[in-house]
Amino acid sequence: MSFETKREVLNWYERQPRTLTEKFISKINWNEIKNYPLDKRFIPVLLYMRDVETLTDVYYKELRRTPTGKDPIISRFMERWSVEEQTHGELLNRFLNEAGISTDEKWQSQVIGSVSTGYTVTNRLITTLTNLVGKRFTATHMAFGAIHEMSTTQGYRRLVDLAKHPVLSEILRGIIREESAHTTFYRSVARIELQKSEISQKLSRFLIKHFWTPVGSGAKPRHESGYTIATLFSGDEGLSGLTRMFRREFRRCPDLQA
Numbered sequence: 001m002s003f004e005t006k007r008e009v010l011n012w013y014e015r016q017p018r019t020l021t022e023k024f025i026s027k028i029n030w031n032e033i034k035n036y037p038l039d040k041r042f043i044p045v046l047l048y049m050r051d052v053e054t055l056t057d058v059y060y061k062e063l064r065r066t067p068t069g070k071d072p073i074i075s076r077f078m079e080r081w082s083v084e085e086q087t088h089g090e091l092l093n094r095f096l097n098e099a100g101i102s103t104d105e106k107w108q109s110q111v112i113g114s115v116s117t118g119y120t121v122t123n124r125l126i127t128t129l130t131n132l133v134g135k136r137f138t139a140t141h142m143a144f145g146a147i148h149e150m151s152t153t154q155g156y157r158r159l160v161d162l163a164k165h166p167v168l169s170e171i172l173r174g175i176i177r178e179e180s181a182h183t184t185f186y187r188s189v190a191r192i193e194l195q196k197s198e199i200s201q202k203l204s205r206f207l208i209k210h211f212w213t214p215v216g217s218g219a220k221p222r223h224e225s226g227y228t229i230a231t232l233f234s235g236d237e238g239l240s241g242l243t244r245m246f247r248r249e250f251r252r253c254p255d256l257q258a
C-alpha cells in the first residue's frame with residue numbers, strides 16, 4: 001500500500017472494520033482458558049503488556065497538546081486508536097483473571113496512578129520542546145509510533161509461539177490484526193511527513209538513534225521492560241524475527257534508513 005496524502009491513509013484506516021468487536025469477544029472460549037497450562041514466566045509479560053496498552057491513554061492525552069495531536073487527520077486516527085489499545089489491555093486483564101490470576105477491580109486507575117513523577121515531568125518537557133519545534137516534529141512522532149506498533153506486534157507474535165496457549169493465541173491474533181493496522185497508519189504518515197523536508201528526516205534519525213526506548217520503558221520500571229524483552233526476544237529466533245520485521249517495514253519507509 002502506498003499513499004500520497006494523510007487523508008488517504010486515514011480513509012484506508014477507517015475502511016478497516018474493527019477485529020475485536022463485541023461479537024468476536026463473546027465468541028472467545030473464556031471458560032476453556034483454565035483447561036490449558038500457562039507457563040508462569042509469561043504472567044509478568046502479560047501484566048506488562050496489559051499495563052502498556054492501558055498507558056497509551058496517558059500518551060494520547062499528552063500528544064493532544066502538541067501540533068501532531070492537533071493535526072485533524074492524526075487526531076481523528078488517535079480517537080479510534082486509543083479506544084482499540086484500551087480494549088487490548090482489557091482483554092489481557094480478562095485473560096489473566098480467567099487463568100486464575102486475580103487483579104484489582106481498579107487496576108486501570110492503579111496502572112495510570114503508578115506512573116512515576118519523573119516520567120510525567122519528562123513527558124511534559126518533551127511536549128513543551130515539541131511545541132517549540134512545531135509541525136516538523138510530526139514525522140518523528142509518527143516514526144516513533146510505527147516502531148512501537150511494530151515491536152508490540154512482534155512481541156505478541158512471539159507470545160503466541162512461546163506460550164502455546166490456544167485461547168491466548170486466539171485473543172492475541174485479534175489484537176495483532178489491529179496492531180498491524182496501527183503500524184500501517186503510523187508508518188505511512190511518517191513516510192509522507194518525512195518526504196516533506198530534509199530537516200524532518202535528519203531530526204527523526206537523530207532522535208530515534210539517541211532517544212528511542214522500547215515501548216513502556218520510562219512509564220514502567222526498567223526491570224519490567226527488561227524482563228519482557230528478555231522473555232520474548234532472547235535467542236536467535238527472537239532477535240532475527242524482530243530484525244526481519246523492521247527490515248521489511250522500513251523498506252517501505254526509505255527516509256528512515258540510515
Ligand SMILES: [Fe+2]
Pocket residue numbers: 053084085088152175179
Ligand atoms: Fe495494542
Ligand SMILES: [Fe+2]
Pocket residue numbers: 085149152178179182
Ligand atoms: Fe497499537
